Amino acid sequence: KMHQSLKLHQREISDTSEYDPLDMLSGSKERVHKAITALFCTPQNNFRVFLNGSLIFGGLGGGADITSCMIGNAFEDVLKCVIQADDGLRTTNFLQLVTEAVSGSGLLDRLLEVQKLDIFDIEGAIHAYYDVVSQPCIACRDLGEEQLSGRYAYLHSMPLDKSLKIVRDYLIAATAKDLSMMISFRPREDGDVESSYSGVFLETTNQSFDYKASFFDLDMKPLKKMEHYYELDQQIVSCYTQMVKRKNKVENAATIDAYARDPTENRCVSGYTLFKVQAESS
Numbered sequence: 152k153m154h155q156s157l158k159l160h161q162r163e164i165s166d167t168s169e170y171d172p173l174d175m176l177s178g179s180k181e182r183v184h185k186a187i188t189a190l191f192c193t194p195q196n197n198f199r200v201f202l203n204g205s206l207i208f209g210g211l212g213g214g215a216d217i218t219s220c221m222i223g224n225a226f227e228d229v230l231k232c233v234i235q236a237d238d239g240l241r242t243t244n245f246l247q248l249v250t251e252a253v254s255g256s257g258l259l260d261r262l263l264e265v266q267k268l269d270i271f272d273i274e275g276a277i278h279a280y281y282d283v284v285s286q287p288c289i290a291c292r293d294l295g296e297e298q299l300s301g302r303y304a305y306l307h308s309m310p311l312d313k314s315l316k317i318v319r320d321y322l323i324a325a326t327a328k329d330l331s332m333m334i335s336f337r338p339r340e341d342g343d344v345e346s347s348y349s350g351v352f353l354e355t356t357n358q359s360f361d362y363k364a365s366f367f368d369l370d371m372k373p374l375k376k377m378e379h380y381y382e383l384d385q386q387i388v389s390c391y392t393q394m395v396k397r398k399n400k401v402e403n404a405a406t407i408d409a410y411a412r413d414p415t416e417n418r419c420v421s422g423y424t425l426f427k428v429q430a431e432s433s
Contacts, residue, residue, distance in 0.1 A: 293385075329368070
């Protein structure tokens with residue numbers, strides 16, 4: 152979510168997404184549905200739908216930032232041959248179908264298990280990386296001696312095999328944070344024999360589907376990406392911090408302006424209290 156602020160600042164996207172990975176990996180079907188709906192509303196480079204091999208929703212290379220009314224209506228129309236529902240209800244049912252398949256596949260549990268291999272985050276793993284490559288630690292240089300905590304000193308005192316494990320686990324987790332999930336659906340007709348694929352029943356339309364869910368883009372992240380991840384993390388944190396500061400400044404200015412117009416109460420602005428001053432008229 153913080154990365155969205157940097158992408159918006161760099162004009163890679165036109166609006167931030169309400170998608171929250173914590174919803175997707177929560178284990179709650181309701182929250183998974185919320186996450187998938189957010190991806191549909193702001194697909195960016197993260198949500199695409201194909202029908203018989205042809206792209207019918209989402210952009211290649213991040214070209215579709217926001218689902219407009221026109222795009223939504225066109226998608227609703229295309230779903231006629233898949234979802235047996237009235238106009239205006241097909242997209243809703245389709246997103247529910249995806250939710251059921253994602254939740255039932257068990258892939259998210261496996262994904263979370265691998266992502267949890269990263270226990271130090273890049274701000275910790277980068278120190279182990281420089282020990283592995285036998286180079287001066289740029290992260291320590293950036294922090295300065297007065298800011299170096301015992302935790303980072305502890306990382307640099309580890310044996311090489313433990314440093315290697317930290318870096319390896321981080322890169323495996325990073326791969327699990329940047330992969331893709333593909334779910335293929337096929338309507339199951341009445342009278343079909345038992346399928347070898349997983350099945351999902353869409354209660355609202357009384358339809359059954361075979362589905363197959365799997366991960367791809369599983370190439371292991373290379374060791375040289377560690378410095379890129381660290382630099383990107385610093386950019387994200389810096390951009391988000393500046394955004395929060397600007398937001399607080401605007402809110403404080405609005406509070407001061409409101410007080411100037413109606414000085415009837417004590418108000419607190421960023422730790423400073425504005426006291427009402429009463430002066431007797433001469």
